[in-house]
Amino acid sequence: MTEIKGEGNGIPGQQGPVSNFTEAEFEELSSELHSNALRSPDPERLYIAFSSKKSLLSQALRTDDYFNSAIEVINILERNSKMESSVLLGLDLVEENLDVIESHLSNPVGKDTLKTRNQCAEAIVAFGQGRDKRKATEIFVRNLNLLKLNYLESGVSPIVTFAALEMAGSSDDKDTAGKADEALTQMMDHYLSVAFYHKGHGQEIAIRFIRDKLNNLGIDSSELIDRWLDSSPGVFVVSENLNALVSLEKKRPGIGTLLNKQFGICNFARYPEEMLIAQYDEVDKTDLPYGVILFNSFDHNGAFYETRKGLNSLRKQLKGKYSLRVVETNGKLDIVKRLHKLSRKYGDSHKISFAIVGGHGDKNTIEFGKDDSSEQRLSYPEFFIDSVFKRERMAKYSGYFTDNPTIVLISCSTGKSEKGIASLISESYGTIIAPSEDTAGSSSFKITEEGGKLFFKVKFPGAKTITFIKGRPIDPNVQT
Numbered sequence: 001m002t003e004i005k006g007e008g009n010g011i012p013g014q015q016g017p018v019s020n021f022t023e024a025e026f027e028e029l030s031s032e033l034h035s036n037a038l039r040s041p042d043p044e045r046l047y048i049a050f051s052s053k054k055s056l057l058s059q060a061l062r063t064d065d066y067f068n069s070a071i072e073v074i075n076i077l078e079r080n081s082k083m084e085s086s087v088l089l090g091l092d093l094v095e096e097n098l099d100v101i102e103s104h105l106s107n108p109v110g111k112d113t114l115k116t117r118n119q120c121a122e123a124i125v126a127f128g129q130g131r132d133k134r135k136a137t138e139i140f141v142r143n144l145n146l147l148k149l150n151y152l153e154s155g156v157s158p159i160v161t162f163a164a165l166e167m168a169g170s171s172d173d174k175d176t177a178g179k180a181d182e183a184l185t186q187m188m189d190h191y192l193s194v195a196f197y198h199k200g201h202g203q204e205i206a207i208r209f210i211r212d213k214l215n216n217l218g219i220d221s222s223e224l225i226d227r228w229l230d231s232s233p234g235v236f237v238v239s240e241n242l243n244a245l246v247s248l249e250k251k252r253p254g255i256g257t258l259l260n261k262q263f264g265i266c267n268f269a270r271y272p273e274e275m276l277i278a279q280y281d282e283v284d285k286t287d288l289p290y291g292v293i294l295f296n297s298f299d300h301n302g303a304f305y306e307t308r309k310g311l312n313s314l315r316k317q318l319k320g321k322y323s324l325r326v327v328e329t330n331g332k333l334d335i336v337k338r339l340h341k342l343s344r345k346y347g348d349s350h351k352i353s354f355a356i357v358g359g360h361g362d363k364n365t366i367e368f369g370k371d372d373s374s375e376q377r378l379s380y381p382e383f384f385i386d387s388v389f390k391r392e393r394m395a396k397y398s399g400y401f402t403d404n405p406t407i408v409l410i411s412c413s414t415g416k417s418e419k420g421i422a423s424l425i426s427e428s429y430g431t432i433i434a435p436s437e438d439t440a441g442s443s444s445f446k447i448t449e450e451g452g453k454l455f456f457k458v459k460f461p462g463a464k465t466i467t468f469i470k471g472r473p474i475d476p477n478v479q480t
Contacts, residue, residue, distance in 0.1 A: 047077070047080065047083050047085055047086040047089065050073060050077060050089070051085070051086075051089055054089065054092075054093065057070050057073055057074065057093055058093060058096060058097060061074075061093070061097045061100055061101070062097070062100055064109050067100075067104060067109070067116070068112070068115070068116050068119065071101065071104070071116070071119045071120060071123055072119055074090045074093050074094060074123055075090070075119055075122050075123055075126070076090075077089050077090030077093075078090035078091060078094070078123065078126040078127075078130070079126070087130060090123075090126070091126070091127055091130050091131045094123050094124070094126070094127040094131075095127065095131060095132070098124075098127075098135065098139070101120050101123055101124060102120070102124070102139050102142075102143070104116055104117070104120050105117055105120035105121060105124065105139070105143060105146070106143055106146065108120070108155075113155065114154075114155025115155065116155075117146075117154060117155040117156055118155050118156050118157050118160060121147075121156045121160045121161070121164055122157075122160050124136050124139055124140070124164070125160055125163045125164055125167070128140075128163075128167050129163070133167065133170070136167050137167045137168060137170055137171055140164045140165070140167050140168040140180075141168050141171050141173070141176050141180075144168055144176065144179060144180060144183070147161055147164050147165055147168065147180075147183065148179075148183040159208065162184065165180050165181075165183055165184040166180075166184065168180035169181045169184065207225065210225060210238065210242060211225065213242065213246070214245075214256075217245065217246075217249050217256055217257075218254070218256075218257055219245075219256045219257050219260060220260070223260075223266060224241070224260070224266050225238075227266040227267060227297050227298065228241055228266070228267070230298055230299075230300070230370060231267075231298070231299045231300065231301075231302050237267075237269070237299075237302055237305070240269035240305065241266075241267060241268050241269045243269070244268040244269040244273065245268050247273060248268060248273060248276060248277070251273075251277060252277055252280050252281075255276065255277070255280045256268070258280060258283065259276060259279065259280065259326075262283070262341075263279070263325065263326060263327045263328070263338070264297065264327055264328045264329060264330070264334070264338060265326055265327070265328050266297050266328055267295075267297065267299070267304070267305075267328065269305060270295065270304050270305055270307060270308065271293070271308065271311060271326055272308055272311055272312040272315055274312070274315065275311060275312070275315045275324055275326065276326065278315075278323075278324070279323075279324065279325055279326060282323055285323065286346055286348070286349035286350065287349070288320075288321070288322055288323045288350070289321075289322050289323070289350045289353045289402075290322055290323035290324065290325055290346065290350055290352065290353065291318070291322055291323075291324055291325070291352065291353050291354040291355060291356070292324075292325055292326075292327060292339075292342065292352050292354075292355045292356070293311065293324060293325070293326045293327070293355070293356045293358075294326075294327050294328075294329060294335070294338070294355055294356070294357050294358070295326075295327075295328050295329070295357070295358035295359070296328070296329060296330075296358060296359040296360070296367055296368045296369065297328035297329060297330050298330070298367075298369060298370045299360075300360065301360075303360070303440060304358050304410075306440065306441050306442050307358065307410060307442050307443065308442065309442040309444075310442040310443045310444050310445055311356070313444065313445055314356070314445045314447070317445070317446075317447045318447065321449075322353065322454075325342065325346075327342070329368050329369075330368070330369050330370070331368055331369040332368055332369075334368070334369075335368055339352075339400045340400070342400070343400050347400070350402075351399075351400060351401055351402045352400055352401045352402065352405060353401075353402050353405060353454065354405050354406045354407065354408075354454060354456070355401075355405065355406075355407045355408070356407075356408045356410060357407060357408065357409050357410065357411065358410040358411065359410075359411050360411065360412065361409070361411035361412050361413065361414045361421065362412065362413045362414070362416075363413050363414065363415075363416035363417040363420040363421065364417075364420055364421055365421060366409065366411045366414060366421055401429065401430070403430070404430035404431065405429065405430050405431070406430065406431045406432075406433065406454065406455075406456050407425065407429055407430070407431070407432050407433070408433045408434075408443075408445075408456060408458055409422055409425075409432065409433065409434040409435070410435075410439075410443055410460075411434065411435070412435060412437070412438040412439055412463075413435065413436070413437055413438055413463075414434040414435065415432075415433075415434030415435055415436050415463075415464075415465075415466030415468070415473075416436050416437065416466075418472070418473055422434035422466070422468050423468050423471050423472070423473070424471070425468075426468035426469055426470060426471055426472075427470060427471040430469070431467060431468070431469050432467070432468040432469075433456060433458050433465060433466070433467050433468075434465075434466055434468070435460035435463035435464070435465065435466070436460075436463045436464040436465075436466050437462060437463040437464070438462065438463065439460040439461050439462050439463040440461060440462060441461035441462070442461070443458055443459060443460050443461070444458070444459045445457070445458055446458075
């Protein structure tokens, strides 16, 4: 039986404790680790298996040949959340050996250096979360350049990298914290892309990270993630919204929850940041007249993320004159609920002066939910079949608006027919502006004001602009 005598800890200029244990002893320990880990044993058995070998594990950490196996054991102990004593044992071992663990994080030895680096980062993250965040933060600050690498180069997994960068971002040094935060933002898109394109565990890690991030912001993650994943391309939408939400929360803590709960907003990246911040700041102000930006919360092809430029121009032209209130809906009934809530909050001072409405559509239909069921869409044939009842109902809803408001439909081909959905809506709601064909890209707005009334000139990319008043098109070129 060969006796292993570790003469150092792998750190230049430092002398570690002598490791007096046999190779067979440690092979037995490693074998026990892997068999236990793979079979998902009873937590108590796992703890008992390693608690009596604490000194052996500590010695192994300081012997290059056995470091990898030892740090893997420790990470399993730390992850055993069902048994506090197991977690505490793992944290104790990390705390007693932080110097050598950081050394292997920076300069891993052995054949599988990437795995070693990831195991070290994972152990330090757990230590920071469960024992001493300040010490863990100092380590990650010292290794910030490493964490900023692509994880395929650094070897540190996405979920561990995110946690490590967040710790570095909590540094008291503002410059360092800023660099860590910038790195986190830059790497987020890459990591989420890898996770979502490679199904299975990678996607589970990404979703777990997203849920944790949203929960830390105090936001209900289930609805938001469902909306984001139902859009395409999913990776783009998820990362865009997460980045937008993090940026908003830094400027206005609590803004995400307020906008989601009071206005149904899930897709924060669709709208200019300044617009959402103004909505948050002015949520209780009623001195200015206002318009509504009402979008379907679902978006099967990501088209509504192209509207930011046009909406930002709208915001700038109306700043100080009109407030803008963004709402998102999930079905026709939700439209009514949202309009009613707006009326209860602001209606005593002002009714809605205008609306920008976004929903995928065609000449007869506008979608306001996930599918094309009757509960999720406005459809011309439905209104045509029972015109009296439907129009009376629409007239009732028009009470939420000022007399003869302008409604712009960012909805493909809704202005294509004289007997289509845009024409029908105009019979009850005043002036309706809609595209003649399918359109893509950001619509542009030019607004003038005469006699206290706003006039909209709208351009839809790839389509003519058709204006309907009282059921008839103003543009004689409208198709029938």
